[in-house]
Amino acid sequence: MRDRSLSVFPGTLRKVLAKVFGGSASNVFKGMATLALGSGIARIIGIAAIPVLTRLYGPEDFGVLAVFSALLSILAPLLTLRYVLAIPLPRHDGMAFNLLMLSAGLMLIMTLSISLLLWVFGVQLLAIFSMEELAPWWWLISLGLLASASYEMLTLWATRRRNYRVIARTSVWQSATSSIVKIGLGLLALKPAGLLIGQVVASGGGIGSLLRGFGGEFRDNWRFLRWSRMRKAAWRHRGFPYFRVPSQFLLAISSQAPLLFMAALYDANTTGQFGLALMALGLPLQLFGRTLAKAFYAEAANLGHKRPSEVRSMAHAVIKRLAFFSLLPAIVLLFFGPMLFSLAFGDEWIQAGAFASILAVYLVFQFVQTPVAHIFYIFDGQKKLLILNLQRVLLLIFCFGASYMLSLTPEATIWIYALTLSAHYLLSTVYALRFIPSS
Template sequence: MHRIIKNIFNKVLGEGSTKNVFKNMSILASGTGIAKIIGLAAMPFITRIYTPEHFGILAVFTAALVILLVFADMRYIVALLLPKSDELAFNLFILILSLIGLITLFCTIILLFYGELIFAFFNMVEITSYWWLLILGLAGASIFELLSQWAIRKKSFDVVAKTSVWQSVFSASAKIGLGLFGLKPIGLLIGVVLKKAGGILAFLKIFLKDFRNYWYKVTFKKIFFLLRYYKELPMYSLPSQFLLIVAGKIPVLYFAFQFGSNTTGQLGLAMTVIGIPIGLLGRSTGQAFYSEIARIGKDNSEKIYNLSINILKRLAIVSILPCTILLFGSPFLFQLIFGSEWYQAGLITSILTIYLFFQFLSLPFINILNVLNLQNIYFKINLSKILLATIPFTLSYFFEYEIYSTLILYTIFMSIYYTYSSYAIFSIIKPKQ
C-alpha cells in the first residue's frame, strides 16, 4: 500500500520543499490509507449490527468529545514544532501535558456533579450515562495527539503511519465485537475512543528514552517563558479553534435537535465517509506541510508562498477522482456496501461532496498562520466560518426547510467559506510587487 501511494505521488511531487512535503505526506497517507481501508472494510458489518439511531448517538458523542478536545491543551500543541531546539520543545511538551492533566481533572469534576444538567441543556441526553467515556476519550486523545506531534517534530512519519493502522484495527474490532455481544451503542463509543487514543504505548516505547534524557533539562523558568511566549495561542487560537470545531459540528447538533436520532445517524455515516479522503490525503498533507514550513521559518514567506502554490495545484489534481466518485456514486454505493436502510446517507454524501472539494484544497494552508504567529487572523477566519455555518441552519429553522434543502444551503455557504479562507491566507503571504 505504501509503495502504491508513493508511486502515485512521485508523478506530481516536484522538487525541493514540495518534494519533501509530498514524500512525508506519502508516508503518512500510506498508514492513514491502510487505516481507512480497514475502517471502510469493517463498516458493512458495523452498519448491519447497529441501527441509524445508534449512529445518531455516536454522532452526538463524537461532537461532544471533539469540542472538549479543543480545550485540553489550550492550543499550545500547535507550537510544538516551532522551537529550534528539542530541549526547549520538550519543556513545551511538559507544559502541554500538565495542561491536559488539569483540564481533564476539571472536566471530570464538572461532569460528575453537573453532567446531567449540562447534557440536558445542550439536548444531548442520549450520552448522559456515557460521560465517563468522554473523560477517557479526552485524556487519551489529547495525549495521543501530543505524542503524535512530537513524532512529526522528530520526522518519525513512519511511526505515525503505523499507529494510524493499529488505531483502526482496535476501533473496528471493538465496534464489531462489542456489538455482537449486544453492547449497543456503547460498542460504537468505545470504538471511537480507541480510534482517537490507541497507539499511545507505541509512541512511548520509541520516545521514552529521549524523554528521560530531556527530563533533566526541564525547568519552571523555561516552562513559564514558553507559557508567556506563546500566549496568543490560548488568546486567539483557542477561541478560533473552538469556533472552527463547533462550526463543523453544527450539522450534527442541529439534526439531533430538529430531525431526530435516525436522520442524525444517516448524516453521521455520511460525514464519516466524507472524512475518509479528508483524513487520507488532506490531513496527511497538512501535517507534512506544517512540518516543512516550520522548518522554513516565518522570515521566508516568499518561499512558503511558492511552496503553497505548488501544493495547491497538486492537491487539485489528487482530489478530482475521490470527489467525483462520491458526488455521483454515493446513493448506489451506500446501499450496496452498507445496506438498503442507508440510502439517505448516500444522498447526503452526494450533496456534501461539493464543499468537500473546497475543504480539501484549503485544509493544509491554515497552518501558515501558526508559523507566522498570526493568531488574530486565524480567529477572524474561524469566526467567519461559524457565522456562515450558522446562517443555513437558522434559515432552515425559521422557514422549516426539509433535510436536503438545508444541506444544499449549508454546502453553498461552506464552499464560500473555504474559498475565502484560502484566498485570505494566500493574500497574506503573497510577495509584494
Template sequence: MKEAFYRLVPAGFARHVSVLVGGTAFAQALMLLALPVLTRLYSPDDFAVLAVYASLLAILASVACLRLEIAIPMPEQDEVAVNLIILALLAAVGISLVVCLVLLLFSTEIAALLGKSALAAYLWLVPIGLLGSASFAATQYWVTRKKRFPAIARARIRQSAAGVSTQLLFGYFAAGPFGLILGQVITLTGGVVLLGRSALRDIRPLLNQVSARTLRATLVEYQKFPKFSTLEAFSNSGAVQLPVLLIAAYVAGPEVGFLMLAMKIMAVPMTLLGTGVGQVYLSQASERYREGKLPAFTAEVLKNLCRIGAPLILIGGLLAPHLFPLVFGREWQRAGELVLWMVPWFVLQFMSAPISMALHVTAHQKVALGLQLTGLAIRVLSVLGAVWLGMGGRVTEAYILSGAVFYAFYLLTVLVVVKVPVQTAVRALIPGAAACATILTLYALMLAVVG
C-alpha cells in the same frame, strides 16, 4: 497515489506524505471494511448516541492542550519544543479533571439537554477519551517535528485495528451504544503509547533543562496560541460539532446517526490524504516561510490536493445514494443522500484544511480566529434558522450547505494571507476543476442512457 505525488511535488515532501498515507490508508480500510458489519450490528439510534458523544469529545479535545501542541514543530531548538509539549500535556490533564468533575455532577442533565438520555450512562468515558486524544495529539506533533512519519503511520494502524475490533466484539454481544463509544475512545487514543515511547527517548535527556522559569518563558513566547488559537480551534470544531448536537436536540429520531455515517465516509479522503499532507506541510512551512518560498510551496500543494482529491470526492458522492442501501442496509439510504449533498463542502475543506497551518506559520492567529468564529456563526445560525423556519427534515441539508459556504471563504482568505497570486491560484485549481467537469458530464450521459 504515491507515484502521483512523486511526480507532482518535491521528492522529500512526497516521500513523507506517502508514508503517512500508507499507514492511514490501512487504518481507514479497516474502518471501511467493518462499517457494513457495524451498521447491521448496531441500529441508527445507537449511531446517533455515538454521534453525540463523538461531537462532545471532539469539541473538548480541540482545546484540551490550549493549542500549544501545534507549536511543537516550530522552534528551531529542542530545548524550547520540550517546554511546549510539557505545557500541552499539563493543560490536557487539568482540563480533563475539570470536565470529569462537571460530568460527575451533571451527567443526567447534560444528556437530557443533548436530546439523548441514553448517553448519561456513558459520559464517564468523555474525560478518559479527552485525556487520551489530547496526549496523542501532543506526542504526534513531537514525532512530526522529528519527521518520524513511519511511527505515526504505525500508531494509526494499531489504534484503528484496536477500535474496530472492540466495536465488532461488543456489537456481536449486543452491547448497544457502549461498544461503539468504547471503540471510538480506543481509536482516538490507542496510539499514544507507541508515540509516547518514541517522544520520550528525545525528551528524557532534555528534562534537566526544564523548570518553572523555562515553562513560564515559553508560555509567554507562544502566548498567541492559547490566546487566539484555542478559541479558533473551539470555533473550528464547534462549527462542525455544535450543529450536530443541535440537530440531535431538535430533530427527533436517528437523523444524527445518518449524518454521522455520511460524515464518516466523506471524511475518509480528508483523513487519508489531507491530514498527512497537512502534517508534512506544517513540518516544512516554517522553513519555506523563512526562505520566502511559502506562496509557491502553498500553491503547489493546493494544486495536488485539488487534482487528486476533488475528483475522488465527487465520484464518491455521486455513487453514494446508489451504493449505501446495498452496502450498509436499506435503513441507511438517508445517509447516502446526505453524502451527495456534502460533496462541495468536503472538496473545499480537503483543499483548504492542509494549507490552513500557514496562518500560524505566518503569525496570523487573529485572522485564523476570525475565520473560525465566522464559520461557527454561519453554521450554527444555519441550523437554528432552519429550525425556526420549520424546515423539519431539511435542517441537516441547511447545515451541510453552510459548510460549503464557509470553506469557500476560508480557502480564499488563506490564499490572500499567504500572498498567492490570483493567476497562480487559478492555475492550481484548473486541472481538478476540469476532471470534475468531465466526471459530471459522463455521469449525466450515463443517467440519460439508463433513464
C-alpha cells in the same frame, strides 16, 4: 522527489510523477503518502468491523457512542489550551520539550477538574446538553479525554520530528485494537460499555509505542526543563490559548451545525440522507486532506517563520497539486453521485447521492484549504484564524436561516450551503497565502 524513489516506474510515467510530486512539495507528499497508507489501512479495518458490530450492539448503544464521541471531540482539544499545536514550531528541541510538558501539565489539571465535576454533578451537567445517558460512564469520559489529548501531544512531537511512519503505525494499531475490544466486549454482552471502551482505545491506542519511540529524546531534553522556560514558551505562544481555544470551539460547532440545522428544518429521513452524504465526503478529506495537513505543517514548521519565501513556494506547489487531484473526483461525483450511491448503498440512498453531488462543488475548495490553514500557526496568525472560523459559523447561520425564512427545499438549501462554503474556503486559502510575510 529523488529519482531513486521513482525508479520502479517506466520512463514516461516516472517523468510525470516527478513533475507532479517533485519540487518544493516533494517531502510533503512523501509524508502524506506514509500517513495516508496508515490511515487507509485503519479505515479498512474499521469499515470491515461495522457489519459485526451492528449485530452485537443495538441502535441505542450506537446512539450513546455517538454522543460520547462528540463530547470527546469537543472537549479533548481544549485540555491543553491548544499550546500543543505549537510543539513543531520552536527551533530548539529543549523549548519544544518545555511546551510538551506545559501541555501535559494543563491536560492533567483540566482532566482532574472535569473528572471532579462529572463525579459530583455529572447527571445535572450532562442533562443540560441532553447527554444524561452518559452519566454512568463519566469515568470513561475522563479516560477518553486523557487518552485523546495524550495521543495528540505525542503525535505532534512525531510531527516535529517528521517521523510519519510511527504515526501511520499507531493509526493502524488504534483501529485494530479498538475493533477487537468492541467485538470482544460485545460478545460478552457488555453494552454499551464495549463500544465506549473501544472508543477510548481508539482515542489513545499507540501511546505506549510513541513513548518508547521518543523516550530517549525526552530523557535527553529533560535537562532543558525549567519553570522559567515554560513560562517563556507559554508567553511566546500565548496566541494559541487566546485565539485557538475559541477558534477550536467554533470549528467544532461549525462541523456539527449543518446536520443539526438539517434536523431542525426537515424530517429524519432527509437528515439521514444528508448525514450519509457528509460522511462519504468526509472519508477522502480525513484520509488525504488531514494527513497532507500534518505533513505540510511538519515541513513548513521545519522551515520556520524566518524562511517565508520557501513556505510560500511549498504552499503554492501543494495547492496546485491538490486542486489537480481533487478536481476529477469532484466532477465524477457532481454528475454521477446518485448512481454511485445507489450502487454502493442501495436504491434507498439515491437522495444521499443527489446531496453528495451538490456538496462536491465545495469539495475541491475544502480539500485545498485544509493544509494551508496551518500557515497561520507558523506566522502567529491565530487571531486571523479565529476570525475565519467565526465567519464560517456566521455563514452557516445565514445559509440555514435563509432556508428557514424562504421555506426552501432540501436541495436548494444544500446548494446555498455548498456555494457559500466554496467561497469561504477559496477566500480563506487566498488570505492564508497573502498572510505569509513578503520577506
